[in-house]
Amino acid sequence: xxxxxxxxxxxxxxxxxxxxxxxxxxxxxxxxxxxxxxxxxxxxxxxxxxxxxxxxxxxxxxxxxxxxxxxxxxxxxxxxxxxxxxxxxxxxxxxxxxxxxxxxxxxxxxxxxxxxxxxxxxxxxxxxxxxxxxxxxxxxxxxxxxxxxxxxxxxxxxxxxxxxxxxxxxxxxxxxxxxxxxxxxxxxxxxxxxxxxxxxxxxxxxxxxxxxxxxxxxxxxxxxxxxxxxxxxxxxxxxxxxxxxxxxxxxxxxxxxxxxxxxxxxxxxxxxxxxxxxxxxxxxxxxxxxxxxxxxxxxxxxxxxxxxxxxxxxxxxxxxxxxxxxxxxxxxxxxxxxxxxxxxxxxxxxxxxxxxxxxxxxxxxxxxxx
Numbered sequence: 001x002x003x004x005x006x007x008x009x010x011x012x013x014x015x016x017x018x019x020x021x022x023x024x025x026x027x028x029x030x031x032x033x034x035x036x037x038x039x040x041x042x043x044x045x046x047x048x049x050x051x052x053x054x055x056x057x058x059x060x061x062x063x064x065x066x067x068x069x070x071x072x073x074x075x076x077x078x079x080x081x082x083x084x085x086x087x088x089x090x091x092x093x094x095x096x097x098x099x100x101x102x103x104x105x106x107x108x109x110x111x112x113x114x115x116x117x118x119x120x121x122x123x124x125x126x127x128x129x130x131x132x133x134x135x136x137x138x139x140x141x142x143x144x145x146x147x148x149x150x151x152x153x154x155x156x157x158x159x160x161x162x163x164x165x166x167x168x169x170x171x172x173x174x175x176x177x178x179x180x181x182x183x184x185x186x187x188x189x190x191x192x193x194x195x196x197x198x199x200x201x202x203x204x205x206x207x208x209x210x211x212x213x214x215x216x217x218x219x220x221x222x223x224x225x226x227x228x229x230x231x232x233x234x235x236x237x238x239x240x241x242x243x244x245x246x247x248x249x250x251x252x253x254x255x256x257x258x259x260x261x262x263x264x265x266x267x268x269x270x271x272x273x274x275x276x277x278x279x280x281x282x283x284x285x286x287x288x289x290x291x292x293x294x295x296x297x298x299x300x301x302x303x304x305x306x307x308x309x310x311x312x313x314x315x316x317x318x319x320x321x322x323x324x325x326x327x328x329x330x331x332x333x334x335x336x337x338x339x340x341x342x343x344x345x346x347x348x349x350x351x352x353x354x355x356x357x358x359x360x361x362x363x364x365x366x367x368x369x370x
Contacts, residue, residue, distance in 0.1 A: 002081060002160045003031055003034070003081060004027055004030045004031040004034055004074075004077050004078050004081045004082075004324040005027050005028060005031040007077045007081065008023075008024070008027040008074070008077055015312070017070070017073075017202075018198075018199075018200050020070070020198035020199070020200065021198075021227045021313070022065075022069075022194075022195060022196050022197065023069075023070050023074065023196060023197050023198055025194065026063055026074055026194050026352070027074060027077070027195055028060065029061060029192065029194060030074060030077070030078040030146065030160075031078075031081075033058055033059075033060075033061055033078070033082075033158075033160070034078060034081055034082040034083075036058035037058055037082055037084050037127075037128055037158060038053050038082065038084060039081050040057070040058070040084075040127075041055060046237065053259070055156060056156075057153065057156045057157060057158045058158050059158070059162055059190060059191060059192055060158045060159040060161075060190055060191035060192070061160045061161075061191055061192050061194065062134075062160075062161050062163065062167060062168075062191045062193045062194070063075075063160075063161070063162050063163075063194050063195075063196055064162070064164065064165055064166050064193070064194075064195060064196065065164070065195055065198075066164065066197050066363065066364075067071065067164060067291070067365065067366040067367065068200075068202045069196045069197060069198050069200070069201060069202070070196060070198070070286055071162035071163075071196055072132060072162060072263060073202075073357070074162075074196075075089070075130060075132060075160070075162055076263075078130070078160065079130050084127070084128060085106045086125065086126050086127045086128065087126065087127070087128040087129075087130070088125070088126045088128070088129055089130040089131075089132070090129075090130070090131065090132075090284075090319060091131070091132050091133060091289055092131045092133060092134045092135065092136075093133075093135070093285075093288040093289055094248075094249055094289065095129075095131065095322055096138070096141045097249045097251070098249070099118060099122075099144070099148065100140065101253070102118045102121070102122070103115065103144075106118060107288035108137075110169060115144055115147050115148055115151070116147075116151055118148070119147075119148050119149075119152045119155075120151065120155065122152060122158050123151070123152040123154075123155035123156070124155070127156050127157055128156065128157075128158050128159075129152075129157055129158070129159050129160070129199060130159075130160045130161075131159065131161040131162070132158070132162055132264065133163065133164070133264070133291070133367060133368065134161045134162065134163040134170070134214065134309075135163065135164070135165070135170075135288070135367070135368035136169070136170050136171040136174070136180070137174070137368065139174065139175045139176065142171050142174055142175075142176070142177070142179065142180040142183075143176070143179055143180075143311055145180065145183040146180070146183040146186055147305065148368060149183065149186055150186060152180075152205035153186070153190055159190070159191060161191075164366030164367060164368060165195060165366075166193070166195075167184050167187045167188060168184060170184060190327030198261070210224065210228060210327075211358070212325070212326060212327045212328065212357070212358050212363070213326075213328050213330065213333070213334065213354065213358055214327075214328065214329045214330070215329075215330055215331070215332060215333055216329075216330070216331050216332075217296065217297055217329045217330065217331055218300075218329075220295065221296075221329035221343065222329065225267075225294050225296060225327055225329060226240075228294070228327055229243075229260065229265060229267060229294055232263070232265050232292060233262045233263045233265050234263070235262055235263075242261070243260045243262060244258065244261055245257065245258060245259055245261055246258045246261035246263050248261075248285050248286065248289055249285065250281050250282050250285045251281045251284075251285065252281060254281075256278075256282055256285060257272075257287070259272070260294075264289075264290055264291040264292060264367070265290060265291070265292045265293075265294065266286065266289075266290040266292070266293050266294070267294040267296070268286075268293065268294070268295055268296075269291075269295075269296055269297045270295060270296065270297040270298045270299065270308075270312070271297060273286075273295065273311070273315060274308045274309075274311040274315060275308055278311060279314070280318065281312055281313075283314055283317075283318035283319070284318050284322075286315075286318065286324075287318040287319050287321065287322035287324050288322060288368070290324060291324060291325060291367035292324065292325040292326075292327065293319060293324055293325070293326055293327070294327045294328070295326065295327070295328045295329075296328070296329045297329065298312075298328055298329065298330035298331065299330075299331050300331050300332050300336075300337060300338075300339075301337055301341070301347075302338065302339065302340055302341045303336040303340065303341040303342065306341055306342045306343060309341070309343060309347065310343060312350070313343070313346065313349075313350050316350050316353055316354060316357075317350075317353070318355075318356075320353045320357060322366055322367065322368050323362070323365045323366060323368060324367065325357075325367075326354075326357050334350075334351045334355055335355075335356035336353050337351070338350075338351075
């Protein structure tokens with residue numbers, strides 16, 4: 001299996017990445033970590049039993065920096081290169097939804113300490129946990145993270161995470177933040193913290209000078225949005241018919257089908273998101289999971305589709321609050337989208353937000369930043 005550093009150097013040599021000392025340092029550290037993880041005896045092996053104790057897990061890695069600096073790209077190289085069996089890569093928000101579901105099940109069984117029980121069960125299946133986009137904005141998550149991960153790391157877990165924020169800024173100004181501080185201290189004790197803030201914003205670079213709101217709907221807009229999707233995800237155009245889909249967990253135990261779902265980018269139709277009975281929980285799940293949403297088929301809005309308009313307002317609120325990038329195809333510019341009908345006055349805020357979401361300042365902000 002090709003090493004992390006060899007794959008990284010090949011991308012630089014091919015001109016797909018520009019020389020960047022911070023990126024190179026992160027690639028070297030990830031390469032070392034891959035080797036350390038592979039050197040740990042497999043669970044249950046003769047070498048593992050010969051130790052007579054749980055092997056000391058390698059130190060994890062927390063990589064933070066501005067949007068588009070290559071954090072997810074490096075995570076891709078690392079995760080695909082490290083040759084161990086018990087590894088898992090998951091978006092942080094999805095992982096925490098799973099944790100809370102398991103906690104609810106343990107509480108139904110009157111388990112003495114549900115957090116410990118869940119941590120023990122989850123650590124049994126994984127010794128490398130890779131998180132994309134660690135953002136903590138939920139008080140319920142913040143209250144349990146320290147105990148959960150102290151317990152999991154006690155089972156030999158190594159964690160690698162990317163984030164737009166340094167550890168000390170996680171859950172900044174959050175409710176009862178003092179209860180969250182032990183988790184920050186755990187990160188600093190068990191993980192190396194690396195900064196990735198090089199000069200190139202690859203995400204903006206790949207969008208180029210493309211307008212993110214295309215009018216009207218039609219073949220030309222579809223062509224431009226399709227091209228943007230392949231640039232943002234590095235997915236080969238020749239495999240367009242096989243772009244991955246996914247099922248997005250939504251609070252309440254439901255799932256939302258995502259027709260195209262890759263590397264933090266999702267593609268939806270207006271009909272699927274706003275033409276069906278959906279609510280804030282659906283839109284928040286999307287906003288927390290994806291850094292970019294491509295939305296096609298937005299029609300002119302009016303009295304005949306006031307329900308769709310109301311859902312669209314809620315969707316844009318969720319995307320805006322989580323700094324999600326929106327690429328869209330519509331039948332009118334934002335200011336002309338909803339000219340008359342119930343809720344037209346309230347729609348002015350949505351127009352303002354849509355206009356701001358097209359700005360360079362907004363596009364340069366990190367996903368989930370408040």
